[in-house]
Amino acid sequence: MGRAVGPHGAPRHPGRAAAAGRQERPGAGRPARLQPAGGNHRPDGGAHGGPVRFAGRLIRRRVVLERPDGRRLQLWLAAAGLFLAALDTYAVVTLLPQMLSAVEVPVNRLEAATPILTGFLAGYVVAMPLLGAFSDARGRLPAYAVAVLVFAAGSTLTALAPGLGGLVTGRVLQGLGGGALVPLSLALAADIYPAGRRTLPLGVVAAVQEAGSVVGPVYGAALAAAFGSWRAVFWLNLPLGALVLLGLWAAQRGSHTEQGGPAAAPGASAAPVGAAARAMPRSGQVDWASASLLGLGLALLVFALYPDDPQQRPVNSLAVPLLIAGLLLLAAFGWRQARRLSPLIAPELLRSPAFMGSLGANLIAGAGLMVALVDVPVLARGVFDLDTLHSGLLLVRLLFGLPVGALIGGWLGGRIGRRWTAASGLALAAGAFGLMSGWGVHQLASAAVPATLELFLCGLGFGLVIAPLSAAVLDLAPAGQHGLASSLVVLARTLGMVIGLASLTAFGLSRFQRIIVDRHCDSISSSGGLRAQLNAFEDCVRGALLQEYREVFLVVAGLCLLGALLAVATLGANRPEPLAEPHAAARA
Structure with a gap:
């Protein structure tokens, strides 16, 4: 590669060339400043402008580069919320007998618990395309906050459930909220880390989720034993979810401060922070119809294929009408995809x-x-x-x-x-x-x-x-x-x-x-x-x-x-x- 050259042909330090390139990009946060050809005054506080000042600017620039508007902190907080949802998902494995007993469903009729499982799974499937598309249009963190709030509402209904209907409703809402956290966390990792360098962060996010499957059953049994009730497991989701949302809100405010956003000190200039910190290209509009057709069509297929009585049949007793309805919705999604200029x-x-x-x-x-x-x-x-x-x-x-x-x-x-x-x-x-x-x-x-x-x-x-x-x-x-x-x-x-x-x-x-x-x-x-x-x-x-x-x-x-x-x-x-x-x- 050729060496960067200044305005008058003089060689320029590669790091300063990169910094200048960032300043000259439209929308970088402040107007580009022309470098003098060879004067002693340098706007970057170089060697002739004071080595201490120059070192201070390098340190500040390094801090910004290592923490691109706090979004990596947001990613780990999002992963913490994902871990909470995974814990809840697998805690039900050990809590299910107690839950059925509390709503007066005999333990020898475990097939009656099928709606609890399929309801969660259906909500899980429906939420993904809906909130995935919503996050592309309106931002990851707003979509994530919606998912956590829906998950918390489902946890509340599950904890208060007096009967099987309440349990099913609560688990559907938990599936809607918890299901969206998985793709949103993966998408946030993809936003922050560029193509070719995101496999390791994606692996970390996936490991956090899968760790919930290991800890979840023990977590549920231990909490139920400690508090004397399975309902405590779902009540605990509320303060833990609130902590995740508060952490994300604080991290977002901190990122605005670093970039000279609304929380920055008066007169502070925006620092160039690179591709990951710049705004994502967003359409601003959500194709709710397409996302709903896709999510509902797939959810009906899930209902059809999930056996409600595995001892008697391999699929749901209503598999045929559910399959037909699901395929019709997916066909409508395909038809809408083909007709739109900007398909989902x-x-x-x-x-x-x-x-x-x-x-x-x-x-x-x-x-x-x-x-x-x-x-x-x-x-x-x-x-x-x-x-x-x-x-x-x-x-x-x-x-x-x-x-x-x-x-x-x-x-x-x-x-x-x-x-x-x-x-x-x-x-x-x-x-x-x-x-x-x-x-x-x-x-x-x-x-x-x-x-x-x-x-x-x-x-x-x-x-x-x-x-x-x-x-x-x-x-x-x-x-x-x-x-x-x-x-x-x-x-x-x-x-x-x-x-x-x-x-x-x-x-x-x-x-x-x-x-x-x-x-x-x-x-x-x-x-x-x-x-x-x-x-x-x-x-x-x-x-x-x-x-x-x-x-x-x-x-x-x-x-x-x-x-x-x-x-x-x-x-x-x-x-x-x-x-x-x-x-x-x-x-x-």
């Missing part, structure tokens, strides 16, 4: 192989993860004869790998590139499922490769893919569509989980019945009496369950390998990203 989703994204490949790989990762989340506890109870507590502890071994994998995936994506990181994660998950397909009845006591390691590797693999697949989409999306793009990333993963659950239930029900017939479990006879006959029947059913889940794990292993190939084929060859520095965005 940019056509360039839909034509991008990397965009579609990333969403496809996310779909597969979500399906595979759901199989593990559902099958491991069932296998633990039905085959390994563990109680509910120890079944949950077995699952924690898998969940612990998710945040670790998310962090490593963010770091690794900056070293070897997104394509190979995502492919490696899915291949690792495939290998773990392959090992799990060889489990025996006494696997937990086996001296071979322990189940703990295999479960951890499975979670690690699924965690590895989160940051690179998110970065692949966000790097393609225009800066003004980061909110919607991150929503699509999370939606693909969520839909994959629902499709995986429905497919697993359908396959499991049919295969289990077939295996029972093939093994003649229903015609076992024994000369040792009724007790011996009952034990023989239990052993036969246990063997049938084990065979069923071995087959399921093999199918998922093949599916994960397909996802790895999809990532290799579509994400494209990309140079390894430079590691994200704390103030990388400000230098962009």
Whole structure:
């Protein structure tokens, strides 16, 4: 590169050249000042204007560069709110029996709790495109504040719920608010860190969310025991959510002060802080109709595919009308997309192989993860004869790998590139499922490769893919569509989980019945009496369950390998990203 040259051809220091370039950009905050050709007076307080003054200006400039209008602080505060929502989501796993008892739903009718789960999931899906698009038009923090307030309102209704209807309503609102926090936090990270340097921050945000899945069940049980009621868990969301909002408000005021905004001292000049601190390009208008059609259409598909009675059928009892209604809404969304000059989703994204490949790989990762989340506890109870507590502890071994994998995936994506990181994660998950397909009845006591390691590797693999697949989409999306793009990333993963659950239930029900017939479990006879006959029947059913889940794990292993190939084929060859520095965005 050639050296920067001053107005009269004299060489100029690169740092001052960059500073001058920022000053000369329109809208940089103050008019450009011409540099004298060679006089002793320098407006930057250079060596001839006083070394102390010059050093002071450099220190102030470095502080601004390292803290681009406080937005990195806003990101970590947003991640704290995301962690709170994740805690709440997974706390319900241990609180659900108490919640059902409080609203007089028998514990032996757990299918009655399905609306609590599907309501949260539907709200989760609906909120993403709505608040993602809203944040693109009006700003991340206003949208984030709306999401936290809706989440707090849902927490209040859940804590006060006198019956099942109140619980469902509260959980729907919690899903609406909590679901939006995931894409908004990812979009905020993409706003602050430039393309090519955002994989690590995205990995950190994802790790924070996944850590909630590990801590959440214990968090819920501990608080319920300490306060004597499950309702305390939801009441506690209110002050914690308020603290997050107050922190974001203070960070935003501080960022205005740094840039010479409304809170700055009189006469203070705005400091140039780089690309991340400049205003995002925003349309100012929200296409509510398109976002609503997309969100509601996908939510109806979720309702249709989520089994309301997994023991009897793989999908909802109203699956057909729900599917028809959902597909009609999505068709209306597609028709509106084609007719608008500025569609909700940019056509360039839909034509991008990397965009579609990333969403496809996310779909597969979500399906595979759901199989593990559902099958491991069932296998633990039905085959390994563990109680509910120890079944949950077995699952924690898998969940612990998710945040670790998310962090490593963010770091690794900056070293070897997104394509190979995502492919490696899915291949690792495939290998773990392959090992799990060889489990025996006494696997937990086996001296071979322990189940703990295999479960951890499975979670690690699924965690590895989160940051690179998110970065692949966000790097393609225009800066003004980061909110919607991150929503699509999370939606693909969520839909994959629902499709995986429905497919697993359908396959499991049919295969289990077939295996029972093939093994003649229903015609076992024994000369040792009724007790011996009952034990023989239990052993036969246990063997049938084990065979069923071995087959399921093999199918998922093949599916994960397909996802790895999809990532290799579509994400494209990309140079390894430079590691994200704390103030990388400000230098962009």
